[in-house]
Amino acid sequence: MLDQTRQAATDWAAALTPADIQTPAFVYNADAVNARITALKAALGTDVIISFKASNQLDLLLRLEPDNYDGIEIASRGELHMIAGKTGPNVFINTPALNDPLVRAGISAGATFIVDTPEHLDMIARLKGKREINPVTLRLSNKIIAKICPDAPTLRDDQFGMDLDQARAAIEKARGLGLKINGLHLYAGPHTFRKAARFVVAAMTHAVREIEDALGHDLEVLNLGGGLEENWPELGHDFDSYRALLTELPGRCRLIHEFGRAIFADCGVFAVRVQQVKTVMGQPYAICDGGMAQAFLLAQTENMMRRYRVPRVLNRDVAPLPDGASTIICGSTCSRDDVIGKVAGAVEAGDVLIFDNCGAYTRTYSMNNFLQLGGADTYVV
Template structure:
């Protein structure tokens, strides 16, 4: 059991009423630990991707950790950090003129996804201050500049190299300053692509500066970090590779899951136990409505998480067969966990705690269905 989970269990045992289920519990100290570990491993600034966890209480308590910048994808997210002092980045392929206007007014840096967005930015030049922009490159551009790079699944993000060149030329015509570029290769992609991406990015820097006929200043190599740092990856060699970037370029990374995932827990209480044709079920007071990702509906092969059981009266017996944990949505796919054979039995009133739920789980969900209650939120140090 992790130190944070152990503390949560001690708090629950001391006062079982203080956590009203279903709920999320976030460990502020874990957020800080994860951010510090990432920055030390990478040796660069780390921009926080707000979509991972936009809870206001977390933002207030952890705001000092996000001094390197916060990336947002909507006006709603931008409003949440409008009064903060962090550098703001706005990045969304569907960004419209109103979003661009608000971003510019908020002194945010725009990450441009297509040439139409660039033209919209051009309409503000000379009328109000506009921060130097970044161009978002499709991940396949990395493969184009480094054939040894891992293959990517095609997607609709960013621009291909031909469009990037057009944008650079058009930016010169519109007097739009280009700070550099942004790339993102997808979730869990960092370890297998990191070194190859740097080698490609080094060449892209040369091309940007050649077309613009002046230096650029910023490269965001994206993230794709797992919920925990992969200790098998040679971060020292990676940091040495990053020194090949010209000294006038600030290299940064961004992270959401790598900062927040392991700092959050989802807690639900067992309402009922039942057996149907020799299959055992625990019916909890929270499920896919509050934590859609636990239901694994988007996975071809579902590997349900085994929750930690906080028992009112620990049962000395173990499960003879696996027991599924189901939620309250009246949906047959509302299965959020699985206690494997040999696990301690859980009973009505016991609490089930799922780990690694700090990123996306609370917001990427189907809460409006049935008008079921949203999960409560608690912070622990």
């Protein structure tokens, strides 16, 4: 089944034609996203919610089969506005930067809060008025994983969530404020599934016991975060063993994973058109109508060692260059870091270059309007 999913996720991009696309553009395929979610649910055996920040656009969301995913996690008021038609407890609000306007909007959307600090509970209680608040989930820090499992691999430290003492303080606070707690959330961080998934489950199992003791009642929802790699179908994860591991968590609990890149990465491509090709001291450069201004992650400005992406030239085989030279693919800004790829051969003005695997974060984690160049168009096919 995973092979078929892989097929579904890539075939559609091969079928694009240059005339289809006004560049620069992101092109997403809703069927591929649906297939990805179905495959993830089968592999993990849990609910899967969409981490909207990876690909936060309504036109794609609205074309997904609504019963295929189990909720959506948003991290700002802007994202909550984008999904305005979607309300109810399966809209999860999860950000350390919770503020009054987001709390107000979240309450009126009937959303569920995943609180990052005990103080978030004060905000919710202060703003709730006479309205019912869904039971909240406590976000635990990924630091508890090393504390509970000393043999866990080192995880990149982050600022999110609470340690167990803070979580107990949150329980006390919730009691005083009349708010209910029914869930825990623990996310190890991006790209951590291979090395840390079993330690996340072990730490969660331990945390459930501690938190239920403090609460004096059972938990109902356990959210194990995201962190599955974008190319997970190729990585040969042993999902049977992972599902067996999950049975260590209380069977009465709803188990959730909230994925970004594992859902969207290869369901979207970035397309640019070559405007001009020039050769300086023998080195060919293709200057394109888009680049880091629309797809910042392709520029790899932060990396000491450049690992150039290799785009496909749409509907054309490229001719080799003398001495096996490559064409360096550049974006449209005046930054020398606006180098987004390399093609082993000659490209021509008018060629459309397709960068695969740009469906997650590439658009959303991009700068806003450097040189007033404008954003990319988006297409959902």
